[in-house]
Amino acid sequence: MSWLKLYWGWTGRLNRLQFILGSYSLSFVSTLAMMALVPMLAPPAPGGFVANNAAWTVIAITQLVPLPWQLSLFTRRLHDVNLSGRWLLVLPAIVVADLGLIRVWAAFDESVWEMLLFLPMLAGMVLVFFAPGRPEPNRFGAPPRAGWLP
Known part of the structure; x- marks a missing residue:
């Protein structure tokens, strides 16, 4: 599948449109995962989500997991210039x-x-x-x- 080439690999080049598609779709998926996992894995504390350390841990993990793919996209975009x-x-x-x-x-x-x-x-x-x-x-x-x- 050609869409897998968008996310996998550190060689080659990406144009601006491909870079925007890749980075926004990764951000969208990680945000959806965060919105789904925080209420399930870190129920609200009496002070709300902000006071709950488990919620912040889930948020950090869901936002850091796509980091290698984001770095791959940035690397290939830099290759294009x-x-x-x-x-x-x-x-x-x-x-x-x-x-x-x-x-x-x-x-x-x-x-x-x-x-x-x-x-x-x-x-x-x-x-x-x-x-x-x-x-x-x-x-x-x-x-x-x-x-x-x-």
Whole structure:
């Protein structure tokens, strides 16, 4: 089935449409799983779901399970703009560095540091969602097929 190619594999390229289909469908399925499992596995505590640690554990697990597939989608989308998937390692490093700066300079206006933390993420999302893929073959393979599925 060609739709399995959308979720499995770390090689090749994805166009913007395929990336959006894959990431939104993974988010949709994990959110449905969370909405179904939280009431079953973590019944409401007297203080509500927020006060229930089991609910937060179920939420974290259902949102972290699709992480390898999301990273695969991001890697193949970066391949389409002729960047290595190793660039995904840069974003956590920038976030950690920004968090360190926020901690050191916490006496200053916090909104400035929060914006500095947000800017690298925003730049990465603009690249992934809006940068057109290379129409010619690159080191990661031939251009992806046009359409929804690879």
